[in-house]
Amino acid sequence: MRFRTLRCLEKKQGLLPARLMLKKILLGDQPLCVRYNRIFRLEVNKDATIRDRILRNSAGLDYSWNWNREPRGRSEAELHSLIGEISSFGFGSYENDSWKWLEHSSGILHTHALATIINNKLLVNSFSSVATLRNRLLPQKIEVFIWRAQRNRLPVRTELDKRGIDLDSARCPVCDNEVETLEHMLIHCTFAKDLWLRFFKWWKVDNFQIQSVNDIASGPMSHSHNFPNPDLMTASMWVCAYKIWYNRNNKLFNKTDGSSSFVLQEVQSCSFKWISIRDKKHSLDWIQWFTKPIECKRIRLIFSRL
Known part of the structure; x- marks a missing residue:
């Protein structure tokens, strides 16, 4: 990178920077201390800058050298070569680099x-070959969560076990029915199933099926049917998936978890708050958002791919 x-x-x-003349690259692909090592050894101040040694006036360039001794022989030839390169170099105006x-x-x-x-x-x-998805209506932590989920980079128990981390059990810490994979945790766990059922009932959608994590990431755009407000629905689906992960971690580490109805209320309130704060051109109605979000005013150009 x-x-x-x-x-x-x-x-x-430019001509005014505090650039080290001989220690830094100025001309060509090598530091001048390497290309002109003989005269570099004769320089008193090894940290001299361009401004210390080259002065520009109306007549052209003047040089102010400071040698241990006068260059002669090969050193003198190197000096003439350096001056020739500097003379043919196009310096900018009197400004910083x-x-x-x-x-x-x-x-x-x-x-x-x-x-x-x-x-x-x-x-x-x-x-992976999966494009990075962005949604400007949600916090960056939600975008990062979806990015990691699409690439199977969340530390579910099967992934930790693959990396040699010793666990008491690889079963799902929420339902304890199956081995915890990413898709099980977000889609097939009994808690996740119940929450998604409540989520689509909230959105008044009956024919949306989630088969993979990419279905969550792409939202209605991956579905054959046309849904009103696909951008708002996609944003709320991202929040719902994030809250499933958040609830899973609460149960695993804090020994507390909420019911699917309680988590849905968090999805509704958080998505309303985040969307309302970030969308300056439209305002969502609180009552309508909780009762009929599919009828909320449509917002365009919020969901993009990098």
Whole structure:
């Protein structure tokens, strides 16, 4: 990632930076202390900057050297070669050095462009071919949770067992009926089944089937039927999956868990709060959200892929 990112950046040379003249790369692909090692050994101040040694005036460039002794022989030849390279180099205006972002015509680094590079070159290739999904109506922790769930990166018991972690049992800590896999925990556990049943009853949807984690991540977009408010429904499905995981951890570590009706109330209240805070152009009606969310005002352009 580091080298790919650096290839998207270009140095814009000024004349006023505190850049180390000989220790840092200025011309070509090598540090000047390597390319011109003889005159580097003659330099008194090894930390000299461009501004210390090169002065620009109306007539051109002046040089202010500080040698242990005057260069001669090969050292003098190196000095003439260095001056020749510097003379042909196009210095910028009297400003500090800066970086230019090559991925955009403005030369300014945009975080979206960097996120796209990370997703295309690192996240997808390193973990899976699944695209990274984003939803601007939800907190980042929910997006991270869905990202991890799509790639089977949540520490359910079967995954911990595969990594050699000693567990008392690999059975589901919520229902204790089957081995805890990711899909069992989020979809097939008796608690998860009951919660999803209540969730779709809340949304007045009868024909939506969840077969995999990707069905949760994609929401109605992965379904053959057209649903009103698919963006809002997808956001609330993400919150529901997160609350299943949250309830599972509460029971495992705090020895407390809530009923599916109680967790559904948390899904309703949290999704309402998060969506209302982040959507500045629309306002959800509290009563309508709890009674008929499918009839809430539709919000566009909130669900995207990097």
